[in-house]
Amino acid sequence: MSSPGPSGDVPMLIEARGIEKSFPGVRALRGVDFDLHRGEVHALMGENGAGKSTLMKILTGVYQPDAGEIRVEGKPVTITGPHAAQALGIGIIHQELYLMNHLTAAQNIFIGREPRYGAGMFVDEKKMNADAAALFNRMQVKIDPAAEVGHMTVARQQLVEIAKALSFNSKVLIMDEPTSALNAAEVEHLFAIIRDLRSRGVGIVYISHKMDEIKRISDRITVMRDGQYVGTLPAEGTSISKIISMMVGRELADASRAEGEARAEVALRVTGLNRGAVIRDVSFELRKGEILGFAGLMGAGRTEVARAIFGADQIDSGTIEVHGKEQKIPTPRDAVKAGLAYLSEDRKHFGLVTPMSVVDNVTMASWPRFTSGGVWMRNSALRKTAADYVRLLKVKTPSVDQETRLLSGGNQQKVVIAKWLLRDCDILFFDEPTRGIDVGAKAEIYKMLQGLAADGKAIVVISSELEEVLRLSHRIVVMCEGRITGELDGRTATQESIMTLATQRQGKAA
Amino acid sequence: MTDTTLTASADKPGFITTAALQKAVAFVVLIVLLGFFSIFAPNFAAWNNMVNIMQATAVNGVLGVAVTFVIISAGIDLSVGTMMTLTAVTAGIVLTNLGMPLPIGILGAMLAGALMGAINGVVIAKLKIPPFIATLGMMQVSRGLALVVSGAKPIYFNSTPGYQYISPESSISLIIPGLEIPNGVLVMFGVALISSIVLTRTLLGRYIFALGSNEEAARLSGVNVDFWKIVTYSICGMISGIAGLLISSRLNSAQPALGLGYELDAIAAVVIGGTSLSGGRGTVLGTIIGAFIMSVLTNGLRVMGVQEEWKIVITGIIIIIAVYVDNVLRKKT
Numbered sequence: 001m002s003s004p005g006p007s008g009d010v011p012m013l014i015e016a017r018g019i020e021k022s023f024p025g026v027r028a029l030r031g032v033d034f035d036l037h038r039g040e041v042h043a044l045m046g047e048n049g050a051g052k053s054t055l056m057k058i059l060t061g062v063y064q065p066d067a068g069e070i071r072v073e074g075k076p077v078t079i080t081g082p083h084a085a086q087a088l089g090i091g092i093i094h095q096e097l098y099l100m101n102h103l104t105a106a107q108n109i110f111i112g113r114e115p116r117y118g119a120g121m122f123v124d125e126k127k128m129n130a131d132a133a134a135l136f137n138r139m140q141v142k143i144d145p146a147a148e149v150g151h152m153t154v155a156r157q158q159l160v161e162i163a164k165a166l167s168f169n170s171k172v173l174i175m176d177e178p179t180s181a182l183n184a185a186e187v188e189h190l191f192a193i194i195r196d197l198r199s200r201g202v203g204i205v206y207i208s209h210k211m212d213e214i215k216r217i218s219d220r221i222t223v224m225r226d227g228q229y230v231g232t233l234p235a236e237g238t239s240i241s242k243i244i245s246m247m248v249g250r251e252l253a254d255a256s257r258a259e260g261e262a263r264a265e266v267a268l269r270v271t272g273l274n275r276g277a278v279i280r281d282v283s284f285e286l287r288k289g290e291i292l293g294f295a296g297l298m299g300a301g302r303t304e305v306a307r308a309i310f311g312a313d314q315i316d317s318g319t320i321e322v323h324g325k326e327q328k329i330p331t332p333r334d335a336v337k338a339g340l341a342y343l344s345e346d347r348k349h350f351g352l353v354t355p356m357s358v359v360d361n362v363t364m365a366s367w368p369r370f371t372s373g374g375v376w377m378r379n380s381a382l383r384k385t386a387a388d389y390v391r392l393l394k395v396k397t398p399s400v401d402q403e404t405r406l407l408s409g410g411n412q413q414k415v416v417i418a419k420w421l422l423r424d425c426d427i428l429f430f431d432e433p434t435r436g437i438d439v440g441a442k443a444e445i446y447k448m449l450q451g452l453a454a455d456g457k458a459i460v461v462i463s464s465e466l467e468e469v470l471r472l473s474h475r476i477v478v479m480c481e482g483r484i485t486g487e488l489d490g491r492t493a494t495q496e497s498i499m500t501l502a503t504q505r506q507g508k509a510a
Numbered sequence: 511m512t513d514t515t516l517t518a519s520a521d522k523p524g525f526i527t528t529a530a531l532q533k534a535v536a537f538v539v540l541i542v543l544l545g546f547f548s549i550f551a552p553n554f555a556a557w558n559n560m561v562n563i564m565q566a567t568a569v570n571g572v573l574g575v576a577v578t579f580v581i582i583s584a585g586i587d588l589s590v591g592t593m594m595t596l597t598a599v600t601a602g603i604v605l606t607n608l609g610m611p612l613p614i615g616i617l618g619a620m621l622a623g624a625l626m627g628a629i630n631g632v633v634i635a636k637l638k639i640p641p642f643i644a645t646l647g648m649m650q651v652s653r654g655l656a657l658v659v660s661g662a663k664p665i666y667f668n669s670t671p672g673y674q675y676i677s678p679e680s681s682i683s684l685i686i687p688g689l690e691i692p693n694g695v696l697v698m699f700g701v702a703l704i705s706s707i708v709l710t711r712t713l714l715g716r717y718i719f720a721l722g723s724n725e726e727a728a729r730l731s732g733v734n735v736d737f738w739k740i741v742t743y744s745i746c747g748m749i750s751g752i753a754g755l756l757i758s759s760r761l762n763s764a765q766p767a768l769g770l771g772y773e774l775d776a777i778a779a780v781v782i783g784g785t786s787l788s789g790g791r792g793t794v795l796g797t798i799i800g801a802f803i804m805s806v807l808t809n810g811l812r813v814m815g816v817q818e819e820w821k822i823v824i825t826g827i828i829i830i831i832a833v834y835v836d837n838v839l840r841k842k843t
Contacts (some may be wrong), residue, residue: 312730336732344730353724355790364720365731371713379711419731 011074013203019068027293028054032229036203043218051227061085091170095177099406101150106132109164135163154286174205183297211240260432263289273318278304293473294462300460302481306429310335310342341420345432351416354405359386365423389418410441466495536799547810557788568694571801574779576749578797579613584722585641589648590750591772597623597754602764617629620751627747631740660766676759706794722789782832
């Protein structure tokens with residue numbers, strides 16, 4: 001299969017030259033070039049804040065460029081808004097899905113342009129469902145067009161979004177981190193759909209942080225850094241370390257395995273944890289100084305286990321021992337008192353109070369400690385402590401008063417970590433610690449986790465990225481359908497051995 | 511020890527916050543209104559009339575402050591108006607019917623308010639009833655109770671001569687002759703000042719803002735969300751009790767049929783003052799300015815001889831404009 005290159009006089013789908021865009025205080029894009037051929041998958045890479053999203057927002061009409069030229073199929077265009085982009089055949093699938101949960105798949109796909117009858121007064125649900133079914137057929141997915149989207153898994157919701165984009169007959173499809181919530185099998189399925197679209201001449205802009213995916217699916221790779229165009233390379237023959245070095249401006253050391261030894265002392269012992277069908281008889285031990293990986297497919301129950309231990313969800317049965325003492329943990333407050341912390345993958349909803357400052361977020365779990373007489377906040381002490389942690393964890397922020405919503409994903413994660421360290425939590429649950437965090441910051445977070453373990457903290461890392469689990473964990477617990485299907489030594493485990501356990505359904509395991 | 515990047519930008523708050531801008535907008539509106547009426551309404555600017563305006567602002571201002579707490583926490587309280595009534599009736603029963611001394615009456619009214627607020631808080635936090643519904647219920651309960659307990663008749667405070675000193679009388683004029691500012695106005699400013707300090711300087715204040723910004727994140731941070739919610743609604747109820755004292759002192763009677771509709775005026779003052787109905791953002795000062803805008807309108811139009819009900823229409827328009835301006839300003843920053 002030869003990758004389609006620039007072919008003579010056929011105009012390119014998109015040709016953007018010298019795009020400039022500034023926001024108050026930030027030059028988001030400085031003279032960026034980007035082009036897209038018919039029938040290619042063009043990966044766009046760069047750390048968070050490199051300008052990828054801004055460029056895509058310009059191509060989809062959300063922002064207007066300050067300078068530069070955009071041609072679509074050879075014709076200069078001004079993309080005045082999302083509608084104009086749609087009319088030009090440019091569709092986008094956002095990382096965060098924009099679907100209406102209470103509507104059906106078909107209603108979501110055809111929202112605003114429903115087939116009608118009776119002088120346009122009534123929606124022709126039958127035709128709409130049939131049209132949606134035809135789209136799903138074309139994608140070779142089995143989704144009931146009349147099913148409510150809110151009841152679907154994230155993977156299926158995403159397929160609905162893709163179907164919606166296809167229904168516009170898009171010539172250009174922009175996918176922003178499309179696999180961030182998908183398991184391995186779902187990724188394969190998505191890739192099959194992408195390849196099929198490519199063979200029909202659709203041009204696909206593929207934004208992702210996942211190197212192996214980029215290598216597998218894309219034809220060309222464009223790298224951006226700090227709002228600037230760094231370069232475009234063919235995917236074939238370009239090494240991952242080369243791409244990373246272009247992205248971060250420096251070479252990173254190769255992934256290494258977990259370092260150091262866990263201590264003998266057990267920090268957390270969970271026995272016979274049960275919660276409905278979601279958690280079934282889960283038992284494990286976590287030692288001081290240890291990073292325990294939790295691997296498994298989406299929906300295996302890993303997050304649920306963490307939330308149950310943390311008191312965020314009620315359990316049916318099971319005991320939890322913290323530092324050798326049995327603890328009842330009915331609420332998160334009790335968990336925090338016992339020294340447990342849960343760092344959610346969804347930092348914006350569960351980790352940070354994003355409109356509040358770095359100071360407030362770092363200190364939030366410890367506020368009562370920063371009062372005089374339990375009433376008055378000691379603001380200077382708050383600021384000083386927050387500043388100390390900002391330095392310690394190298395949080396990049398212009399000031400401790402910066403609202404956390406304005407920080408990058410990696411720095412937000414550091415703020416959450418700071419919050420729990422300040423609260424003296426020594427048993428830390430990290431749920432997808434590097435989701436939405438760019439490559440450079442990822443390595444930093446890894447180092448931080450390893451440093452915490454070396455300091456004697458007990459750490460659980462829940463991750464869907466096998467590389468991450470393998471790189472960090474001393475031991476790996478694998479879950480499938482709510483139960484633990486096996487435990488592996490971090491030094492000898494392989495992606496294959498994990499996947500075998502992760503797909504070990506009950507029938508087979510017996 | 512010296513971290514220049516950190517301290518440099520922290521020390522000079524060069525950016526005007528949106529909250530400050532919004533307050534400024536409300537403030538500008540107030541000044542414009544005052545200027546307009548001073549020119550076009552004869553005698554509007556007279557000191558006596560200014561005192562009238564302040565006196566008329568007191569009840570709505572205090573109720574607005576009460577509901578500001580709840581709204582910053584991303585809640586709502588529709589019961590402040592009728593809670594105010596029930597607390598006034600409580601004061602009437604304690605003072606007139608039971609013949610207790612004045613301080614007991616004052617305490618009784620505030621406690622009654624705090625208790626009703628606490629019930630609101632428990633229903634919302636523990637029974638997980640949305641604040642709108644819970645306080646809608648309390649609005650009816652307190653309105654009904656006020657009528658039942660009082661026998662649907664006003665209770666007069668003739669046997670408690672000092673009662674007038676809560677609002678219409680001016681203690682300050684005894685010290686500085688000529689400065690006839692009614693005590694009720696001073697009470698309003700006092701409540702506002704203390705509330706402002708509570709919101710900006712205390713642990714409770716922090717938690718209220720955190721709850722309003724992201725309740726779930728606060729909960730997972732180990733914050734006792736339920737407890738602080740109950741405290742927030744209790745404070746709202748207690749301050750409503752102060753409003754109950756002010757209004758009954760001014761009327762020298764507890765009027766059990768009065769109160770419905772006051773909650774909407776209070777919420778309007780809060781919104782005009784730039785507090786976000788979605789929570790996490792807001793100031794007491796803004797609310798007081800909002801309350802003043804409303805009473806300046808009423809008074810100015812009356813002095814000009816315009817039919818007073820126009821004030822209601824204009825207030826409605828101002829609410830829409832205030833929120834629109836807020837949205838525009840927020841998009842810019």
